[in-house]
Amino acid sequence: MAISVEALLLTKQYSSQPKGSRPALDAVDLHVEAGQLYGLVGPDGAGKTTLLRILSTVMNPTSGSARLMGYDVNKQAEQIRSRLGYMPQAFSLYPDLSVMENLRFFADINGVSHGKQKSRIDELLEFARLTDFTSRRSENLSGGMRKKLALACALVHEPEILLLDEPTTGVDPVSRRELWQLLAKVIQQGVTVLVSTPYMDEAERCNMVSIIYQGRILTTGAPVDLERQMPFRIVEVKAKPRGTLRQVVDKIDGGYGWRAVGDRLRLSVVDPAGVQARIKANLETAGAQISILREARILMEDVFIYLVEQQEKQA
Amino acid sequence: MRQSFRRMMTIVRKEWLHIIRDPRTLALVIVLPVMMLFLLGYAVANDVKDIPLAVADLSHTDTSRTLVDKLTVSEFFMYTHAAQSENEILAMMDAGIVKAGLYIPESFGRDVSTGGVGTIQFYIDGSNPTIAQTAQLAAETISQSMSQEILIKRLERSGTGMQLGLPVDVRMRYLYNPDMKRMNFMIPGLVAIILQVQTLLLTAFAIVREREQGTLEQLIVTPVRSWELMLGKILPFVVVAFVNVVMTVAVGAIWFGVDVVGSSALLAGLSLIFLLGSLGLGVLISNISKTQMQAMYLASFIMMPSFILAGLLFPRENMPWLAYYAGYFLPVTYFLEIVRGIILKGADFFTLWVWIWPMAVFSIVVFFASVLLFHKRL
Structure with missing residues (x-):
């Protein structure tokens, strides 16, 4: 070409x-x-x-x-x-x-x-x-x-x-x-x-x-x-009450942090299955109501955030 | 070459659309020179006459009345108020009701008729120097000529038998501006103002506007060359400036009676050369300005000295030497001499050559520099 x-x-x-x-x-x-x-x-x-x-x-x-x-x-x-x-x-x-x-x-x-x-x-x-x-x-x-x-x-x-x-x-x-x-x-x-x-x-x-x-x-x-090249997967979760959801997610170290998108939280994690299990257990213990908990497709936005964070770690 | 011409004409066409689409600016462009003409004609250029005068004539004699008549007949003064005392005159001067006062004491008529010296007191409001100077000159001249007449009568009466006249007879004749009308001085100046101010501002604005609008960025990526762009933008304003000059000269001739004595073609040709310099300055200003506001301020740096140092409103001959020579750095100084030369004196090309060549050099250098310095980059 x-x-x-x-x-x-x-x-x-x-x-x-x-x-x-x-x-x-x-x-x-x-x-x-x-x-x-x-x-x-x-x-x-x-x-x-x-x-x-x-x-x-x-x-x-x-x-x-x-x-x-x-x-x-x-x-x-x-x-x-x-x-x-x-x-x-x-x-x-x-x-x-x-x-x-x-x-x-x-x-x-x-x-x-x-x-x-x-x-x-x-x-x-x-x-x-x-x-x-x-x-x-x-x-x-x-x-x-x-x-x-x-x-x-x-x-x-x-x-x-x-x-x-x-x-x-x-x-x-x-x-x-x-x-x-x-x-x-x-x-x-x-x-x-x-x-x-x-x-x-x-x-x-x-x-x-x-x-x-x-x-x-x-x-x-x-x-x-x-x-595809990213070293993480995405877990998407939605639950009520949202305060409890945030507390639970904050405590889970999935590897690359999380961010809110609309009414859901997106976690960048290395081990999606393990993280999902831990979130499920912790949310249920806290008495929260889970409506979505699943692995989601990686978006360009996730790629961008990951790259910027890596860049800033190096600096 | 054909491509170049086509691109340039494309710019010209677009620029015309801008001019026509913006009726307010268009109106200003056309109305402003006419407005200035009438302002200068009626508000500024009025020659000093009919200065309001208060008179306290305590003498009440033929001599004193003759003096007052001579003053008022001259048209310099207008007898507006009668006073009874010196203090009354001073009060009127303080209030600004009159600009001049004449106090003739009771003894004046007697002193003159008995061969002595009659003293009068003349008051002038000095707050406006132009009025004051005129009043002083007029009062002195009139009283002197009256003194001479009285002196001659006395000598004749003393019986020498000679025909007496003044030994020196000065005859004045004004060349070029026989009626000493201020408008004759102003109209040529106005032609220069229009060519300097309007073209400079309009050109600078037209280019800076492209920068401000962001359209310059778009123009840069087109194949149009710098000089095609510059010429294309300038040409419409040459036409506008020319229409204005013709209009100013026409109104000057028809309304104010200031005819063009010399060659109109020469005037047009030299105006065009001066125009190149003005346009070039406009382009240079636009090159270093990011906004129309900046261009406006930069332009006034050139405009203010042009108004004051070039001899547009005040004669250069009265200026201190520094201001006088600084004027030689302004092209409009040369152009003013040329315009006044052609309109008032009917001067020809060769007579004006001393003024033409510095102006031409300036115009051509500035014009080409401005076009070449314009880079098609941000």
Whole structure:
């Protein structure tokens, strides 16, 4: 498989950062194969935006190198720009221009010929379901529609690579789903997509995921593989009264701690069968009523929490 | 090249849409110069006349009445209040009812007619130096000319038999601004203000807005080159500035009667060169500003000295040497000489060359520096 995006030891130290402090991006390596839907997952401030800005030629790295489609982001920015679609995190279209005017502007500026423009724009309007809103100013669009328009504008010149910085942040759940469906369609057309997100559950939709934290890539792999590689299993428990449940769970050392998700507690444990037995016994002794007690699937969130804790133990 | 031109025109088209879509700014752009014209024409530039004057004439003679007549006929003074004593005049001055006062003592008429010296007391409110200077000059000139007339009469009466006249006759003739109208000084200045302030601010805002909106980040990843982007953003404002200049000159000619004596084409051409410098400064400001607010403050660093040091409102000749020479570092100083030269004196290219070349050098350097210094990176 051809490599579409390749970063080697990419480092960014902002001039506003105090000297000697941890760089915003710390020797990051990244390999994205052509045609992949690649997820860059990490909390706010992890360095996702910095990495995407460097890859999209918006910003220069302090050191290290990166290539897109074989072109160097520092020296061959122009070759990259004509083949790249980029959607920044903030809404970055012209608020006083209509949906159609924005699309036409980005088509023109990217050199899409007039002959091709009409069919391409119609296709994208259809794709983003914005056909009925062509004359509406983009400032009057809803959050989800703005994101879809931004996506359409980033795709108007049929780029080979699409870089998306948190496209689903600040968007309602329905629009989020819709955006991911759109990305799936983009992938089907052979475009390589690199998307960043702070939502761990969204990582599961990607072919390949890198977890980024404090400027470093903690791990990379297919979501299924990452989950399989973890040295723990998950036990899920729900019982009443909740105070008693917490007391019981606190006393059980399953190996990797626990966290509350909704009305349940999730324990990361080495020995799921043994832990379940102990919880059951202790809860019954305390007179609690158990409604759920079972082994559950490992989620990306569990992977992330485990990796961050390991990282912090090392430090 | 065709691609470049196409991308540039795409930016121009978009910029036009921004201008048209923002009616408030558009209105300001068009209304502001006209408003300034009328403000300067009617509020600021009114030449000093009809200074309210209080008179206490205790002499009640022909001579004293002649003096008062001469003062009021001159249009510098308007006889608004009659007083009975010196104290009454002072009270009116204190209250601000009158700006000048004339006290003629009882002995004045007698002293003059008997060949002695008649003393009068003139009061001037010094709180506004412009009014005070005018009043002083007018009062001195009028009383002196009256003294001369009285002196001549006395000599003729003493019977020398000669035809007496003043030995020196000074004839004044004002060139270029024959009516000494303040508007003639102001309209050319206004052309310079519009080109300096409006274009600088509008250009700086137009670019900083892209940064503030986050659209610059999106533009960076498009194939548009820096100079295409800059020229594309600047061109619409060149048009706007030109429309404003034409409008100012037209209103100046039609309403205030300040005609362009020299060549309009030369004026247009040199305005364009000056414009490049202003636009360049705007681009430079936008390069170092993150928000429109910062750009505004930075712009006032350039605007305030331009107003004061370049000779826009006050003549440079009266300035202390430091301020006088500092003016030479501002392109608008040169441009003012050029505009006044063309509009009032009808000066041609060669006469103005001393002013043209420094301005042209400045404009071209700043313009190209600003376009080249703009980097398509965050």
